[in-house]
Amino acid sequence: MDIPRRWYNIAADLPEPLPPLVDPPERDGRISLLASILPSRLIEDEYRLDRWVLIPHEVLEAYRKLGRPTPLARARGMEKQLGVDGRVRIYYKYEGVLPTGSHKLNTAIAQAYYASLDGASEVVTETGAGQWGLAVATAASLFSLKTTVFMTASSYERKAARRTLMAALGARVVPSPSRETRSGLEAIRAAGEGHPGSLGLAIAEAVEYTLADEHRRYLPGSVLEAVLMHQTVIGLEAEEQLAEEGVEPDVLVACVGGGSNFGGFTYPFLGARLRGEAYRKLRFVAAESSAAPKLTRGEYRYDGLDSSLMLPMAKMYTLGKDYVPPATHSAGLRYHGAAASLSLLKRMGYIEAVALPEDEVLAAARRFARSEGIIPAPESAHAVLAAELEARRLASRGGGVVVFNLSGHGLLDYEAMM
Amino acid sequence: MDIPRRWYNIAADLPEPLPPLVDPPERDGRISLLASILPSRLIEDEYRLDRWVLIPHEVLEAYRKLGRPTPLARARGMEKQLGVDGRVRIYYKYEGVLPTGSHKLNTAIAQAYYASLDGASEVVTETGAGQWGLAVATAASLFSLKTTVFMTASSYERKAARRTLMAALGARVVPSPSRETRSGLEAIRAAGEGHPGSLGLAIAEAVEYTLADEHRRYLPGSVLEAVLMHQTVIGLEAEEQLAEEGVEPDVLVACVGGGSNFGGFTYPFLGARLRGEAYRKLRFVAAESSAAPKLTRGEYRYDGLDSSLMLPMAKMYTLGKDYVPPATHSAGLRYHGAAASLSLLKRMGYIEAVALPEDEVLAAARRFARSEGIIPAPESAHAVLAAELEARRLASRGGGVVVFNLSGHGLLDYEAMM
Amino acid sequence: MALSRPGYSSYLTIAWPSPSEFQSLLHKLAPCTDFFELGLPARNPLYDGPTIRSTHREALRKVGSRGEALRLASRAASEAGARFIVMTYLWEHGGPRGLRSLVEDVAASGADALLLPDLLFEYPGLLVEYVDAAKNNGLQPAFFASSKFPHHILRLLAGMKPLLIYLGLQPATGASLPVAVKSNVALARELIEDSYLLAGFAIRSPETAIAVIEAGADAVVVGSELARLYKAGGAEAAAGLACAIKKALVARRG
Amino acid sequence: MALSRPGYSSYLTIAWPSPSEFQSLLHKLAPCTDFFELGLPARNPLYDGPTIRSTHREALRKVGSRGEALRLASRAASEAGARFIVMTYLWEHGGPRGLRSLVEDVAASGADALLLPDLLFEYPGLLVEYVDAAKNNGLQPAFFASSKFPHHILRLLAGMKPLLIYLGLQPATGASLPVAVKSNVALARELIEDSYLLAGFAIRSPETAIAVIEAGADAVVVGSELARLYKAGGAEAAAGLACAIKKALVARRG
Numbered sequence A, B: 001m002d003i004p005r006r007w008y009n010i011a012a013d014l015p016e017p018l019p020p021l022v023d024p025p026e027r028d029g030r031i032s033l034l035a036s037i038l039p040s041r042l043i044e045d046e047y048r049l050d051r052w053v054l055i056p057h058e059v060l061e062a063y064r065k066l067g068r069p070t071p072l073a074r075a076r077g078m079e080k081q082l083g084v085d086g087r088v089r090i091y092y093k094y095e096g097v098l099p100t101g102s103h104k105l106n107t108a109i110a111q112a113y114y115a116s117l118d119g120a121s122e123v124v125t126e127t128g129a130g131q132w133g134l135a136v137a138t139a140a141s142l143f144s145l146k147t148t149v150f151m152t153a154s155s156y157e158r159k160a161a162r163r164t165l166m167a168a169l170g171a172r173v174v175p176s177p178s179r180e181t182r183s184g185l186e187a188i189r190a191a192g193e194g195h196p197g198s199l200g201l202a203i204a205e206a207v208e209y210t211l212a213d214e215h216r217r218y219l220p221g222s223v224l225e226a227v228l229m230h231q232t233v234i235g236l237e238a239e240e241q242l243a244e245e246g247v248e249p250d251v252l253v254a255c256v257g258g259g260s261n262f263g264g265f266t267y268p269f270l271g272a273r274l275r276g277e278a279y280r281k282l283r284f285v286a287a288e289s290s291a292a293p294k295l296t297r298g299e300y301r302y303d304g305l306d307s308s309l310m311l312p313m314a315k316m317y318t319l320g321k322d323y324v325p326p327a328t329h330s331a332g333l334r335y336h337g338a339a340a341s342l343s344l345l346k347r348m349g350y351i352e353a354v355a356l357p358e359d360e361v362l363a364a365a366r367r368f369a370r371s372e373g374i375i376p377a378p379e380s381a382h383a384v385l386a387a388e389l390e391a392r393r394l395a396s397r398g399g400g401v402v403v404f405n406l407s408g409h410g411l412l413d414y415e416a417m418m
Numbered sequence C, D: 001m002a003l004s005r006p007g008y009s010s011y012l013t014i015a016w017p018s019p020s021e022f023q024s025l026l027h028k029l030a031p032c033t034d035f036f037e038l039g040l041p042a043r044n045p046l047y048d049g050p051t052i053r054s055t056h057r058e059a060l061r062k063v064g065s066r067g068e069a070l071r072l073a074s075r076a077a078s079e080a081g082a083r084f085i086v087m088t089y090l091w092e093h094g095g096p097r098g099l100r101s102l103v104e105d106v107a108a109s110g111a112d113a114l115l116l117p118d119l120l121f122e123y124p125g126l127l128v129e130y131v132d133a134a135k136n137n138g139l140q141p142a143f144f145a146s147s148k149f150p151h152h153i154l155r156l157l158a159g160m161k162p163l164l165i166y167l168g169l170q171p172a173t174g175a176s177l178p179v180a181v182k183s184n185v186a187l188a189r190e191l192i193e194d195s196y197l198l199a200g201f202a203i204r205s206p207e208t209a210i211a212v213i214e215a216g217a218d219a220v221v222v223g224s225e226l227a228r229l230y231k232a233g234g235a236e237a238a239a240g241l242a243c244a245i246k247k248a249l250v251a252r253r254g
């Protein structure tokens, strides 16, 4: 099997048009800000009419060298452990083989390449636990770009591993709030030196820092349609791999933070379904954290992509941009909203969602580690648990095939496993 | 490209016969002990006349699901960073895509499967920093075996990540010295509770613990010829991948702890060279740590595989079984000897060796991370530095192709990068 | 009545900067404008950029009601002898329940069409009712599509014989035209076959306009840049750009 | 003179447990043994297992010199009318410089061959000299190969017309014969063509012996198990196993 040559843009096949990004009524200029801080080719990807978008050669090369195609594996150990073997077949697509250990690299590579096309010298982003920051630092180094990552101060202290790794990659990791931006200074002035930081504040700092120099570009890690599109390499590979196995899935499962691994994994299948070409009975299950249950408990409306309204608003399922989720190990699923296309498809009933509590998720992670030999990222473990539930359900109805996306490994999240 | 179906046994092609394992004159019965604690199929692999050994179906399946074939990548960033681009092409084979992050899993899977063939219920091993222990815990869980890992007490305290991950996989991780074995109790009695442990002691405990129950098997992580043979999947894949690229290498480089990733990577090429079939001018460079410079400074003689002479002796380059290397981050390269076949080939001039100091190695690791986007394990970084040196040398002589094995990622060794 | 190909359209917010200035600006632009797109002042012009948004805010202070605004548009256009379509967000008019009366009012103003940018995004189920209402009132339907739009819906819209399909290219604000914009226009052209394709957003020079036309659009519309120029250099400056674009298009058709 | 096919060989350490017991044990085994492999007592019998090693330690205490041991072997064998080869480590005889005198002494003892297990592993460069010395002294060469052995060297050895090539199967100590042992024997057979293939180590029952012969060996040798049986049940017990194996082999040839 080879790497797909094209990304899939589901907007072309949606049953209804995708509501566009808009400026907040009370805060103009967010869209044009976006257009001026993002790599311009990313903006193009975000506003693409084409169903298929050619993956640039340089990105393909990087995909190949970093481990794409990623494996699709039969989860025989999991089947046995669940007692569904013989009736239900479970497969998983494994993105943890990528060097930063998660799917985040798929879009980071494209975005860093795009920044280099703009003649940028530096990329900038924010990070919580560090998955995205590490992916950006990695991708940036591949295209010889400097990296500055605003890392929430509390994570900066507690997540020494990813911070050190980013630094080893040459990234400058700045605890946020910092004294490098007006937003940072204001926060420090208001709350004192001990400010733990927040993702909203880190975004504001990253954007402000990006704006201060025209050779900087800001890279977003999820939620944008372009990001979901970049991730469709996952699903496109999976589709071909399942075909090679001669397998027709009954349910696809992935976890949802902003929606990029879910969209990346399911959209190629969902698109074929929407076009009426295949997968008539295929179900799509989104596994979210009960700490941030936007798809199951959120409202469908326009809301800010970030709490500080630095970025535009999207029409999506949201818990409100100021929602503060309870502490969990799954930092990547704490986002308050879900990508516009995913929200639309959920709204229309094409996608089902389930919110899962962390203790059960981590128990599933342990079961999976023992039965399959891979320690899942806490985020990805939501997909594991949801897949277990689906497998059990199928088993009680005569059998079937569950395929889920294992978006990353948990080697650096070992505290979650304690 | 598909996974190789067979392992390659270089003993069949060596220019001179491989000196066999022997019992220490002063300590009988080590070979028969080995035969009774190892999985019997592993013993068969260790005493194999065949040049090619079929990989069991179950092992192949596990290889596939866990990410084999692993990628072979062109290191364009590294070429550019070294200033040799245009003259020297550098490639690396990347074993870090495997779920525990290193090549160790290639043999752990085979060995755990072999243990299951014996009807064993539990596998046992020792570990220092935890790479091998984690690989065993992972492989064992795939074959539904219990795992007990004796981890040197000092690492047990300091390496919480790998310890926790092993536990998450269901392994019982016991700090050594423990109170579970006679050897452990004696060590505690002699040195008190604060005993930091040693690999020799951990081996002694693991062997003793294995012997206490016939359903236990002991799994060795390197040095044995069978282990090197299992690792030849690396080189066999690389050979095919290079052929697909239309590339003929000039130098192959890998790091050496006990020799398993070096042998696994180079032997398929070296074998073809020994048989006179190809690679007439190919050079083979072993990168060792100057903290344990057996190939460059050791003696070629029979010596114990472990300091406590629990296991037999092998004829090898050795610094003496009681050699205590200075502290380094490259725990996997601190071994006092090198596999028998590797030592023989070094002795005969087929393999060159270079000992590298840790500070330069870690600097190379950082350069590689920045230019290639992968954070190498400190062990693997020795191969990176040696490859840099070879690339520079080739560049000054008109150019060529360097291929090295990147045996693992350094995500869990971030302290080394600080 | 069909629109000219290639065509050039000027967007203005009705009553901006004031009713009289609006009227004279329209007058000034009319000779170089094939048809106007006139926006009803809105509280929340959702899909518009900052420049247009501010025109809405200012215009809102100048006209009291929809009726008043439409009468102003109607008067200005007929005095200038210009064709026009009206653009407004359905949301501003009470959503679905406001549709029919809105269509009637717009039809009464002499507009060729009513363009509701939020129709398909926020009220996709209202498509048939909108087309029906438009036709019943002597309007041709006009549709707003984004550059991230389902292909089957573009085809469906084309099948409804609209006056035009407006393709929003936002937010391509770079100086040179990004490749994706060209490919979006070309693909839209393919999907809607010979329907009239009006492309807008982010056009501010004759070169860009030509590029968009060459990619497959029938017409381009300029809005923000006209407002900016007007603020900077008055009606002359705005008309300068409009006429330069119109000239370039005519020259190209040659 | 060629060895019989299939053949059975008993290994004994010369002078173990004592010169006289050795002599009578050999006598007892002779009727069922096609040829003996007699080991010169060694200080460090490198490749041998614990049982044989202890026989060496004990025997060393009973004989003073190589000459004495060889005379004992010679006498015992001729009295029993048995053929024998002598096994010893070259290392024990001063290595390379001791080779010629060792060969002469062994030839003088009436042995058919001198087997030096460490020759090819520790002194691979001495191969030609060994073959030369052996032939000059009326001995046929005999070689020891392990089950992890270069194929080209096995072929080379076969080309030297040896009396036998001994294939060490160690340390296959399981009850049933592992698959690898069978495939090793079969492959060795293929590589050495019709050279005489003697297989040893870890054989302790007629069944294993038959299996090894069926896999392609010409003969099997038993050592450790004979020593164990002798210690446990005397010469009768040892002969019991030897004769059972011999009988099984003959029956099979039937």
Ligand SMILES: Cc1ncc(COP(=O)(O)O)c(C=O)c1O
Residues within 6 Å of the ligand: A102, A103, A104, A131, A132, A221, A222, A223, A255, A256, A257, A258, A259, A260, A261, A262, A331, A332, A333, A377, A379, A380, A407, A408, A409
């Ligand atoms: C391993 C992993 N999986 C999933 C997610 C969730 O993000 P998304 O929904 O964009 O895939 C994250 C985010 O950090 C992650 O790190």
Ligand SMILES: Cc1ncc(COP(=O)(O)O)c(C=O)c1O
Residues within 6 Å of the ligand: B102, B103, B104, B131, B132, B221, B222, B223, B255, B256, B257, B258, B259, B260, B261, B262, B331, B332, B333, B377, B379, B380, B407, B408, B409
């Ligand atoms: C990543 C990595 N590379 C290399 C080694 C060295 O071992 P070997 O020489 O057996 O490949 C180790 C051992 O732990 C390791 O973890």
